[in-house]
Amino acid sequence: MTLRLRVAHTGEDLSFAPARLVVAGYTARDQGAVAAHIAELAEIGVPPPASVPAFFDLDPALLTTEDVVRVSGANTSGEVEPVLLRAGGRWFLAVGSDHTDRDLERDDVAASKAACPKPIGATVARLADEPGSFDLDHVSAESTVDGVTYQASSLAELLRPDEVLARMRVALPDNPLDTGEDFALFGGTTPLLGGVFVPGARWELALRLTDGTDLTHTYDTKIDTTGEDPR
Incomplete structure (x- = not known):
């Protein structure tokens, strides 16, 4: 699986074929807020993570820049996240969405994340x-x-990216920082204004950098009625 990306400002075409996809969760800088969020999720049946932050090692084929993604049901939702990409030894920032099956999340958080594609924007910023x-x-x-x-x-x-990477190195065996593989890391998300997950059909994401660069992506979800893998 190779994604075709464009580097902001330089116009470079980047072919990105990651060997690993890691999704980080519970990365808020305010650890008290993290504990409160975990307690809120427990009230709706979502099991607590084994570690904080939590790291989920997923199939990189879930990554997509498409503007329509297939999901398994109506109760799925996304969110805006910074996505760190390491490609050929260089680092880039993308905007992405850890789209998740909220029904499945009550039984198995890792499976709920693996059940949905992971959209990212096709324009990235060099770091x-x-x-x-x-x-x-x-x-x-x-x-x-x-x-x-x-x-x-x-x-x-959120925790600084270097801190998230350092904690990933400890949490994941055979982690991509040490193996030298190209990989994508979803770095966690910021608070929801309403405090609760909201399912929906169209998601618009933006990271706005101080140099005026906007990393954006818009995607629609389509419920898959075939029972096939949603990727």
């Missing part, structure tokens, strides 16, 4: 060569669902 230099605190993150604002915050709400 510094060293993860410790990534400063995304002033990047704003926004999303809408069916035209209604769903999230509006900044990435300062």
